[in-house]
Amino acid sequence: xEPASADxxxxxxxxxxxxxxxxxxxxxLRLARDGKRKAAPSKLDNPLREGLRLERxxxxxxxxxxxATGDLAHRKVVPALYQLWRTNLLPHEFMLVAxxxxxYDDLTFQAEIGKTLESYSRVPVETGPKAEFLSRITYHQGDxxxxxxxxxxxxxxxxxxxxxxxxxxxxxxLATQSSAxxxxxxxxxxxxxxxxxxxxxxxxxxIEKPFGxxxxxxxxxxxxxxxxxxEKQVYRIDHYLGKETVRNLLVFRFGNGxxxxxxNRRYVDHVQITVAESLGIENRGAFYEETGASRDVLQNxxxxxxxxxxxxxxxxxxxxxxxxxxxxxxxxxxxxxxDEIRSDIVRGQYGPGWVAAQQVPGYRAEPEVDPASETETFxxxxxxxxxxxxxxxxxxxxTGKRLPKRSSEIAIQFRPVPHRLFKDSSExxxxxxxxxxxxxxxxxxxRFGAKVPGLGLDVRAVNMDFTYGSAFNVDSPDAYETLILxxxxxxxxxxxxxxxxxxxxxxxxxxxxxxIDMPAPAFPDYEAGSWxxxxxxxxxxxxxxxWRRI
Amino acid sequence: MATDLTAEPRPxxxxxxxxxxxxxxxxxxxxxxxxxxxxxxxxEVDGVEERHIAARTSVMNLVVVARQPELGEHCAAIIxxxxxxxxxxxxxxxxxxxxGPSWLDARITAHCMLPRSDAAETCAETIYVIAGGDTGRxxxxxxxxxxxxxxxxxVWWPGEPPLGSVQARDLFENADRLVIDGSxxxxxxxxxxxxxxxxxxxxxxxxxxxxxxxQSRWREAIASTFDMPDLLPYLRSIRRIAVTYGTHDELxxxxxTNMIKPLYHVAxxxxxxxxxxxxxxxxxxxxxxxxxxxxxxxAAxAAxAAGKHAGVKxxxxxxxxxxxxxxxxxxxxVMRPVITGMPAGTTLRVELLAERRGSELRIDVTAEAETxxxxxxxxxxxxxxxxxxxxxRTEIDLLAEAIEAPRRDIVSDGAIRMAARIVAARPTEGEA
Numbered sequence: 001x002e003p004a005s006a007d008x009x010x011x012x013x014x015x016x017x018x019x020x021x022x023x024x025x026x027x028x029l030r031l032a033r034d035g036k037r038k039a040a041p042s043k044l045d046n047p048l049r050e051g052l053r054l055e056r057x058x059x060x061x062x063x064x065x066x067x068a069t070g071d072l073a074h075r076k077v078v079p080a081l082y083q084l085w086r087t088n089l090l091p092h093e094f095m096l097v098a099x100x101x102x103x104y105d106d107l108t109f110q111a112e113i114g115k116t117l118e119s120y121s122r123v124p125v126e127t128g129p130k131a132e133f134l135s136r137i138t139y140h141q142g143d144x145x146x147x148x149x150x151x152x153x154x155x156x157x158x159x160x161x162x163x164x165x166x167x168x169x170x171x172x173x174l175a176t177q178s179s180a181x182x183x184x185x186x187x188x189x190x191x192x193x194x195x196x197x198x199x200x201x202x203x204x205x206x207i208e209k210p211f212g213x214x215x216x217x218x219x220x221x222x223x224x225x226x227x228x229x230x231e232k233q234v235y236r237i238d239h240y241l242g243k244e245t246v247r248n249l250l251v252f253r254f255g256n257g258x259x260x261x262x263x264n265r266r267y268v269d270h271v272q273i274t275v276a277e278s279l280g281i282e283n284r285g286a287f288y289e290e291t292g293a294s295r296d297v298l299q300n301x302x303x304x305x306x307x308x309x310x311x312x313x314x315x316x317x318x319x320x321x322x323x324x325x326x327x328x329x330x331x332x333x334x335x336x337x338x339d340e341i342r343s344d345i346v347r348g349q350y351g352p353g354w355v356a357a358q359q360v361p362g363y364r365a366e367p368e369v370d371p372a373s374e375t376e377t378f379x380x381x382x383x384x385x386x387x388x389x390x391x392x393x394x395x396x397x398x399t400g401k402r403l404p405k406r407s408s409e410i411a412i413q414f415r416p417v418p419h420r421l422f423k424d425s426s427e428x429x430x431x432x433x434x435x436x437x438x439x440x441x442x443x444x445x446x447r448f449g450a451k452v453p454g455l456g457l458d459v460r461a462v463n464m465d466f467t468y469g470s471a472f473n474v475d476s477p478d479a480y481e482t483l484i485l486x487x488x489x490x491x492x493x494x495x496x497x498x499x500x501x502x503x504x505x506x507x508x509x510x511x512x513x514x515x516i517d518m519p520a521p522a523f524p525d526y527e528a529g530s531w532x533x534x535x536x537x538x539x540x541x542x543x544x545x546x547w548r549r550i
Numbered sequence: 551m552a553t554d555l556t557a558e559p560r561p562x563x564x565x566x567x568x569x570x571x572x573x574x575x576x577x578x579x580x581x582x583x584x585x586x587x588x589x590x591x592x593x594e595v596d597g598v599e600e601r602h603i604a605a606r607t608s609v610m611n612l613v614v615v616a617r618q619p620e621l622g623e624h625c626a627a628i629i630x631x632x633x634x635x636x637x638x639x640x641x642x643x644x645x646x647x648x649x650g651p652s653w654l655d656a657r658i659t660a661h662c663m664l665p666r667s668d669a670a671e672t673c674a675e676t677i678y679v680i681a682g683g684d685t686g687r688x689x690x691x692x693x694x695x696x697x698x699x700x701x702x703x704x705v706w707w708p709g710e711p712p713l714g715s716v717q718a719r720d721l722f723e724n725a726d727r728l729v730i731d732g733s734x735x736x737x738x739x740x741x742x743x744x745x746x747x748x749x750x751x752x753x754x755x756x757x758x759x760x761x762x763x764x765q766s767r768w769r770e771a772i773a774s775t776f777d778m779p780d781l782l783p784y785l786r787s788i789r790r791i792a793v794t795y796g797t798h799d800e801l802x803x804x805x806x807t808n809m810i811k812p813l814y815h816v817a818x819x820x821x822x823x824x825x826x827x828x829x830x831x832x833x834x835x836x837x838x839x840x841x842x843x844x845x846x847x848x849a850a851x852a853a854x855a856a857g858k859h860a861g862v863k864x865x866x867x868x869x870x871x872x873x874x875x876x877x878x879x880x881x882x883x884v885m886r887p888v889i890t891g892m893p894a895g896t897t898l899r900v901e902l903l904a905e906r907r908g909s910e911l912r913i914d915v916t917a918e919a920e921t922x923x924x925x926x927x928x929x930x931x932x933x934x935x936x937x938x939x940x941x942x943r944t945e946i947d948l949l950a951e952a953i954e955a956p957r958r959d960i961v962s963d964g965a966i967r968m969a970a971r972i973v974a975a976r977p978t979e980g981e982a
Contacts, residue, residue, distance in 0.1 A: 046782055
């Protein structure tokens with residue numbers, strides 16, 4: 001029997017044994033170059049794949065959705081799957097196995113999903129594709145603590161492989177409360193549903209955020225996950241990474257020659273990253289009381305955006321190369337002392353106010369919220385990255401609930417020109433600005449100075465505005481569509497790795513811990529519909545800067 | 551005289567914002583300048599008036615050569631749907647009456663698209679030129695002065711492009727991409743392949759053929775079979791490729807049905823695997839002359855195909871054959887017509903046979919409604935039964951894809967070159 005290497009791949013052949021079809025000698029390679037002998041590709045490569053531009057259709061597979069009756073499944077996961085189905089991006093041999101506690105049968109659950117699609121699909125629901133999609137949904141009732149439910153699930157998945165040709169490929173999707181993660185994973189391991197088989201049959205698991213609630217719990221959760229699955233089988237979702245503009249950030253930075261030379265401390269004055277929400281906590285009071293803005297957004301979305309803006313170019317566009325570079329940025333964030341946390345981190349909580357012409361209650365008056373709650377609904381921070389590229393360039397980040405509008409963007413503020421040349425101009429030229437809008441109206445804006453028409457030499461800032469909508473006039477896929485398709489295709493580039501999650505927690509956990517030791521904050525400290533507490537403005541004002549008007 | 555159309559724009563819908571006429575190139579240029587002198591490009595953002603510099607967006611020049619006016623109108627309608635996605639300066643040229651006096655009549659229009667209610671309109675110009683006499687014979691002389699400089703030039707030549715003509719060569723000299731539809735060519739369509747391959751070989755012009763693009767889901771289906779690690783080694787041991795295609799000619803005579811699409815299947819596989827041509831494609835003779843094992847097997851498959859596709863009837867003994875070399879082995883290629891209600895030249899089935907170390911792999915790919923179905927058998931045991939959804943694509947989809955295609959497309963270049971090699975010594979009967 002041929003010996004295998006540690007990762008299961010066949011080891012190199014013994015010395016002296018020729019390897020057929022693969023040119024190894026200089027003569028072989030020369031003949032291949034001259035066209036006299038064709039260079040056969042490695043056996044691992046499929047030459048028919050070369051150059052195919054159509055989106056690859058994933059292998060036949062079952063997607064096993066835990067928490068299928070929950071909000072996330074209904075609002076995001078199922079509509080994304082429907083859209084992938086409608087656009088022929090799911091394999092014909094696809095089954096959605098919905099797992100939940102409620103006593104549904106296939107037909108009742110399918111009917112519920114039918115209504116869900118009408119409410120949450122981002123495209124009009126068409127009768128034909130909808131019927132076909134629903135016919136590929138089956139419901140499996142079971143409590144996550146019930147071993148029998150998982151035994152039955154295993155048998156059922158085998159039967160689906162036989163009947164539907166899903167070939168043993170399974171994507172487990174945990175859209176449950178995070179408290180259920182370890183239980184479900186352990187049960188999957190117990191019945192062997194993590195085992196990949198020799199004749200194909202991959203097994204992958206998608207885990208939704210929050211991935212832990214602090215550094216210790218994240219390490220514990222990673223340990224539990226990795227007891228059952230190998231890291232390459234684990235896909236930790238941060239849906240921000242699936243957004244078109246976030247993906248475009250990589251193309252923008254590394255696919256254009258003119259920006260990267262400017263992307264450093266010499267030309268960049270500071271960076272602002274905003275994730276603003278106009279919504280409140282939307283009946284998730286109990287969840288939000290335990291989470292707050294730091295765990296909900298700062299630890300994941302904001303840290304990921306910061307890492308993508310600041311990272312070095314990866315050597316290849318492969319999952320681990322990308323993630324290695326992001327981890328380096330997170331490691332280079334200066335650890336904060338309690339004093340720095342007091343001065344550089346601002347937390348806030350909204351009081352009553354008006355948002356989008358509607359009067360809204362304060363956070364403490366929301367259902368399931370402690371009337372004396374100290375949970376932050378806003379956080380702003382000033383970070384510095386201790387590396388050659390960014391030393392001395394502040395990165396200001398902010399996120400909050402009940403801000404005036406839903407808007408996320410990354411703004412790169414460049415330094416002003418070193419010398420005032422146009423002395424007759426009524427105002428100094430504004431420094432250049434590059435804003436990458438993530439939502440809504442995904443796009444990129446470049447602000448630069450232009451001469452005002454006329455006899456004088458007045459300089460005015462003008463915007464060069466690229467919006468996806470006007471340049472392509474096509475719908476960008478929803479982040480969940482991108483990420484689910486990537487998970488089915490086995491591409492982990494847009495998912496977070498265990499060490500990445502832990503590094504992000506190692507920045508945020510000391511902040512949360514420091515707050516515990518501080519006196520109770522004077523909450524509420526910002527009115528719903530405003531841009532956060534005054535302290536957030538002061539955070540920038542003391543550096544002679546201000547938040548960008550969005 | 552210009553007409554300013556001030557209809558209220560609606561997001562996502564193209565709106566005609568300008569139309570005027572001219573009879574000289576200078577006149578066309580003057581009209582184009584006027585469009586941007588009067589269109590209001592100012593918009594209000596957060597209560598402040600801002601000037602959006604990029605409101606007139608052109609990402610390329612799109613030149614259409616339409617020999618019939620109605621074809622020109624058809625192309626213009628397709629292009630107007632792409633205004634937002636691929637704003638371009640479009641020149642539609644319809645040469646007419648080549649032996650008459652020289653004249654030129656141009657209609658200049660601007661279509662705008664509003665991406666959202668508070669944004670600037672995205673506008674693109676279309677210049678529709680009908681030219682007679684000598685003027686019409688020199689399309690390049692009309693086109694060149696009207697191109698937006700520094701932008702790529704795509705030439706879309708629907709119908710029957712005279713690829714080797716001086717007129718075409720002059721036009722291609724300043725072009726970056728040529729878009730054609732080989733499946734619309736008259737006869738068997740194979741006569742233009744050599745010229746097309748020569749254009750690819752120049753390296754100056756990227757060629758995009760709708761016929762090849764329409765088969766993308768077939769390629770995905772065939773390639774996916776060899777994603778299975780156990781089946782990948784068979785790829786180097788293919789011994790037969792058989793393609794069944796539809797015809798409306800009861801007699802199945804060579805040269806009566808366009809074969810570009812069926813041939814591209816063979817050419818794609820052959821080019822990706824580095825095959826060489828031993829015997830170029832030639833018409834099969836009478837049934838008696840085709841008593842080979844290959845042919846007999848194929849006839850059986852064609853009969854099987856007939857059973858699966860209502861209304862199809864195999865035409866025994868008709869079709870084409872070629873022989874290729876792959877490594878040390880020979881690969882038999884058979885392309886067989888069957889009577890069908892589908893459009894003539896449509897691929898109905900692709901079969902691959904591979905033999906390796908005494909083991910046989912058979913792959914059968916068929917189109918069924920809007921799916922492509924793949925079956926694979928290893929030594930008679932069914933290994934694979936997959937379906938790929940393959941919605942039919944409109945010309946709008948195909949043109950959008952042509953515009954977005956990379957400058958050098960190895961699949962397209964390889965397939966076109968190989969197709970030309972496969973038909974190298976082919977008799978030219980029936981070619982228009």
